[in-house]
Amino acid sequence: MYRCVRPIGAALALALAGSFAVTATASAAASPSGRSDLRAVAPARAAGITQAGQAYMGWSAKAHGGPAAAGRATTGAMLTPNLTPTSGPQGIDVSAWNGEVDWASMARSGSTFAYVKATEGNYYTSSTFAQQYNGAYNAGLIRGAYHFANPSVSSGAVQADYFVSHGGGWSPDGRTLPGVLDIEYNPYGSTCYGLTTSQMSNWIASFTSRYNSLTGRDAVIYTTYDWWSQCTGNTTRFNRTNPLWVARYASTPGVLPGQWPAYTFWQHASTPIDENWFNGTTSRLKVLARGTCLLPLGAPTHLRVLHEGMTGSDVEYLQKALNELGAHLAVDHDFGPATLSAVKTFQREAHIAVDGSVGPITWSHLKAELASKACK
Incomplete structure (x- = not known):
């Protein structure tokens, strides 16, 4: 008999006062769309980001070696992905830039899953999250939420609380994927958010540990090889626990960051909308959504690394x-x-x-x- 893991539920959000200093020079009260004291740097402005809250998954892949982009598609008419049905489960990721999505059309076009931006830092929630997140589910897609990290404004644990409290949780319904930590180039200041490689690794650990304690799931980590190498020292700290979502707009995912043995998702294109492949079958995607089971009763309490010749x-x-x-x-x-x-x-x-x-x-x-x- 197996027993399924169940999330323990979201805790009350912690106080949003950050433990890291904001790197921007201006200071003002937060606007409804984000923090008015954070100013977009030039590469971010070239990617359409002009104020806090507007960052989106993959913006830095465009600004740092990927296709150039002046803003994002904002109407449903533009949201027709170029999906290849024979290449395995494919899906899209969306944010407020994409407005209200025609999810029935997305399903007909071949999308199997979708990730939706829920939050950024501890200061922004997407105004289109409910329509996008619930709409994907109602159209039959497997859906999940993502959080755009801003380590310069608060701790990882605080941002995990904020994410889970604003749509980033998980439920064992077989249709909800674990949440994603989107950690990439800083659109509002220094590349690595003012942190050393060890500090960044600890920040990510703070987020992922807190997310796991709130939901019972390990967050997916979205990143690029170049940012991860530069800002975490290419740490291998997370490659045995957290699924990898790598961004690379090319014919292959390339060298994976952090010596991950395999990627789980690969963001391979950004036009006319962000397109992604899942590394496996549809049944395995459903397993990821459903979550793992505890070991059967009577199983060993400690599972060793096993190889040929061992007994026990x-x-x-x-x-x-x-x-x-x-x-x-x-x-x-x-x-x-x-x-x-x-x-x-x-x-x-x-x-x-x-x-x-x-x-x-x-x-x-x-x-x-x-x-x-x-x-x-």
């Missing part, structure tokens, strides 16, 4: 899990050649490193696949 109760559990997913192994507690072959087959089908070793990433994918059978 966790090897027995591995063999039972693989059999549950279609393998035909003798449950003999012995990680022999047959178990090795089954592990490699699973890793290959899961699009993760095929090394025959069962570490945190393989365990996580195994539990996700078990969830697709158990969390109905």
